Amino acid sequence: MSIGWYLAVSAIVFALGAAGVMVRRNPLVVLLCLELMLNGANLSLVAFSRMWGNGDGQIFALIVMTVAACEVCIGLGMVVAIYRRKLPIDVDELRELQG
Amino acid sequence: MFFIAGFGAIAGAVGVVMLRDPFYAVLALVAHLLSLAVLFLLLRAEFVAAVQVVVYAGAVMVLYVFVVAYVGGREEPIGELLRGRGPAGAQLRLGAAILSGALLVELLIALLGTGLKAVSGDGAPYAPGPRTFGTPAYIGQLLLTRFLLVFEAASFLLLIAAVGAVVLARRRGGIEEDGDMNGRVLTPLDLVRPRETGTMAEGVGARK
Numbered sequence: 293m294s295i296g297w298y299l300a301v302s303a304i305v306f307a308l309g310a311a312g313v314m315v316r317r318n319p320l321v322v323l324l325c326l327e328l329m330l331n332g333a334n335l336s337l338v339a340f341s342r343m344w345g346n347g348d349g350q351i352f353a354l355i356v357m358t359v360a361a362c363e364v365c366i367g368l369g370m371v372v373a374i375y376r377r378k379l380p381i382d383v384d385e386l387r388e389l390q391g
Numbered sequence: 392m393f394f395i396a397g398f399g400a401i402a403g404a405v406g407v408v409m410l411r412d413p414f415y416a417v418l419a420l421v422a423h424l425l426s427l428a429v430l431f432l433l434l435r436a437e438f439v440a441a442v443q444v445v446v447y448a449g450a451v452m453v454l455y456v457f458v459v460a461y462v463g464g465r466e467e468p469i470g471e472l473l474r475g476r477g478p479a480g481a482q483l484r485l486g487a488a489i490l491s492g493a494l495l496v497e498l499l500i501a502l503l504g505t506g507l508k509a510v511s512g513d514g515a516p517y518a519p520g521p522r523t524f525g526t527p528a529y530i531g532q533l534l535l536t537r538f539l540l541v542f543e544a545a546s547f548l549l550l551i552a553a554v555g556a557v558v559l560a561r562r563r564g565g566i567e568e569d570g571d572m573n574g575r576v577l578t579p580l581d582l583v584r585p586r587e588t589g590t591m592a593e594g595v596g597a598r599k
Binding site for chain 1: 393447484490492553558
């Protein structure tokens with residue numbers, strides 16, 4: 293199977309994740325769509341790693357997974373903090389930082 | 392095999408974006424991650440696939456399910472999702488769809504169009520063995536020799552994230568005001584331990 297197919301799948305997943313980040317309003321689902329984008333990038337990293345027969349891309353994919361875990365940790369902590377303050381869980385309503 | 396897994400990955404991604412209930416969106420993401428792990432296996436990345444299933448589809452998604460169950464994800468009405476709020480919201484959503492479509496076209500051109508000669512290939516030669524490409528021994532050797540600094544930076548980042556999550560989701564203090572606690576609904580956790588515990592267990596119990 294040619295590497296190009298994997299890259300096409302990764303591009304589709306990344307674009308879907310980007311669309312989800314822009315369209316959805318629930319911050320939980322926005323975080324899930326961020327995961328989708330990171331996974332699309334991961335797939336292309338592993339595909340390129342396979343293409344060159346080199347492990348660097350796989351190491352980078354592992355580091356991206358670590359960063360994704362950190363992001364989930366902080367993001368879910370913020371969602372829980374928002375929920376505690378009885379604010380609406382909706383990114384359109386939470387726009388105090390918008391200026 | 393590739394087409395099954397690739398279709399599963401794309402279907403899972405569509406499910407995450409389209410499903411109304413956040414709980415089902417999380418389940419769709421789990422399906423997406425599992426089929427992505429199959430793709431990693433097809434790309435001879437055994438260790439990355441194992442980490443994907445165990446850590447990502449296991450641990451991280453359990454955290455998501457806990458938070459969705461705790462927050463009690465409200466369903467967005469699908470009509471409201473499509474229409475937005477008024478004409479401005481609808482225009483914004485249409486713009487978002489167009490923007491992501493353009494992003495997809497650009498990515499496809501960048502990944503497939505320009506570098507087609509370099510990209511189209513079946514990859515480097517592969518010989519099975521205990522220490523070849525993609526095995527845990529290979530990854531571990533790279534991670535502890537050539538990428539040692541990256542490894543340490545990642546571990547430090549994880550530490551910072553763990554401390555930050557505990558601070559953010561703490562029951563008292565942090566960014567939460569004390570006045571909010573008076574009108575708060577009593578949960579079963581309050582009955583089994585005093586409210587003013589200021590330890591790490593407070594933060595752990597608060598995550599559920």
